[in-house]
Amino acid sequence: MILSKTHILALVIGSFGVLNNSWAQDRFTAQEHINELCSDAYFGRGYINKGDSIAAAYLKQNFIEIGLLPGDSSYYHRFTLDVNTIPVASVSIDGEELSPGKDFVISPGSNSSSGNKELLFFSEKLLESDKAPRKIKKALRKGYLPVIGLYDKSNKKVVANINEIRKCHEKSTIAFLKENLTWSVSRKQKRGCEIWFLDSVFNKFSKDVSFVIEADFIKNYNSQNVIGYVEGTEQPDSFIFFCGHYDHLGKMGNATYYGANDNASGIAMLLDMAIYFQQHPQKYTIVFVGFAAEEAGLIGSYNYVLNPPERMPLKNTRFVFNMDLMGSGSKGATIVNGNIFKSYYDDLVQINDKEGYLPTIKSRGKAANSDHYYFSEAGIPSFFIYLMGDYTFYHIPEDNPSNLKLGPYYEKSFMLIRDFIILLNK
Structure with missing residues (x-):
């Protein structure tokens, strides 16, 4: 008898209660993985001290211990990238040393710079003037550190003046005030340097600044994706992918x-x-991939799609499930590409409605915001799931294990994804 997809879905959902009782992952072990990957020994899983490679070795060892087979002749899928790093970032105002990552950050594409300078503050009103670029030039010539205050991004005159200032003084050091200090990774290095101060801690009446910024631009940095798999029982040459990126931003000073x-x-x-x-x-x-260099612009997954292991041709890939930001879940989950691959999204929602795993599952369209992107651009059905909740720390040092404590929605999201993958194998 040939069953319709609806009948198969009903049978699979009906069996989930048995699966839930027979096996459940331990969120406390998952927390231990998070604690380990976020320990100081990994240097933020970035490019200073090859933190990403230390994390790759940890992932590879876990793949071996679990019993996964290597993706090709090795568990590593290697590639190179250019990347800018900021190993030294020291800033003091009026003799008081500021805290990197909290009081200030260095623009990730900055070059090295140092000095002892007087501060000169430029408000939004001053920046609206046609004379603003000339005044900045004069301030730089006299040895000041110009500080650009907060401004309305919709103020076209101010934006145009700031763009001109950056273009005309690209070798200079300039400071900006920011409402939030999120950081990122740059694959380029500019000729100048930007210091970004947190507006709420910056004293506009301060006089002097001392700073030492050391940047190291690394060409052809060696990195690697980590790949393992469990061979299929009936169609081993067809693949379903789980993936997530193991890299992060690393260190800034x-x-x-x-x-x-x-x-x-x-x-x-x-x-x-x-x-x-x-x-x-x-x-x-079932293939498991830890991607590198996601924070540098999806470089690991781009290189994978460009040059997949010979054992795993892209044309044989049936689905990619990318997992990123999986630590919350009290407000449900969002599926990027849910609007694109609607039938798959409907299956996921039907499982959730039946089992009550998450409060809601929202759908989004296409977005180049994680490692699913180049797979879907290559025509492969791909989801990116991220969990929603009250956890607000993103690209700041406070995104650490002390603030992230996994709760029951981690386990429930595991069961939701697991059940969906089982359905894809029917």
Whole structure:
């Protein structure tokens, strides 16, 4: 008898209660993975002290211990990228040393710079003037550090003047006030330097600044994706992918960006999925990939799609499930590409409606915001799931294990994704 997709879905959902009782991952072990990946020994899983490679070795060792087979001749899928790093970032105002990552950050594409200068503050009103670029030039010539105050991004005159200032003084050091100090990774290095101060801690009446910024631009930095798989029982040459990025921002001076939610949580989930499906092989081969250099612009996944392992041709990939920001869930989940691959999204929602795993599952369209993107651009059905909740720390040092404590929605999201993948194998 040939069953319709609706009948198959009903049978699969009906079996989930048995699965839930027979195996459940341990969120406390997942928390241990997060704690380990966010320890100081990993240097923020970035490029200073090869923190990303230390994390890759940890992931590889876990793949081996779980019993995953290597993606090709090795667990590593290697590539190179250019990347700018800021190993030294020291700033003092009026003799008081500021805290990197909290009081200030250095624009990620900055060059080295140092000096002892007087501060000169430029308000939005001053920046509206046609004379603003000339006044900045004069301030720089006299040895000041110009500080650009907060401004309305919709103020076209101010934006135009700031663009001209940046263009005309690209070798100079200029400061900006920011409402929030999120950081990122740059694959380029500019000729100048920008210091970004947090507006709420910056005293506009301060007089003097002392700073030492050392940037190190690394060409052809060696990195690697980490790949393992469980061979399918019936169609081993067809593949379903789990993935998540293991890299984060690394260090800026003495500040470490730990990336507990982004994305140590996704790697913990990846390892949980690997344990489950190694114990429960499916019809199709299940592939597990920890991508590198996501924070540098999806470089690891781009290189994978460009040059996949010979064992795993893209044309044989049936689905990609990317997990990023998996530490909350009290407000449900969002599926990027849910609007694009509607039938798959409907299946996921139907499972959730039946089992009550998450409060809601929202859908979004296409977005180049994580490692699913280049797979879907290559025509492969791909989801990016991220959990929603009250956790607000993103690209700041406070995204660390002290603030991220996994709750029951981690386990429930695991069961939701697991059940969906089982359905894809029917």
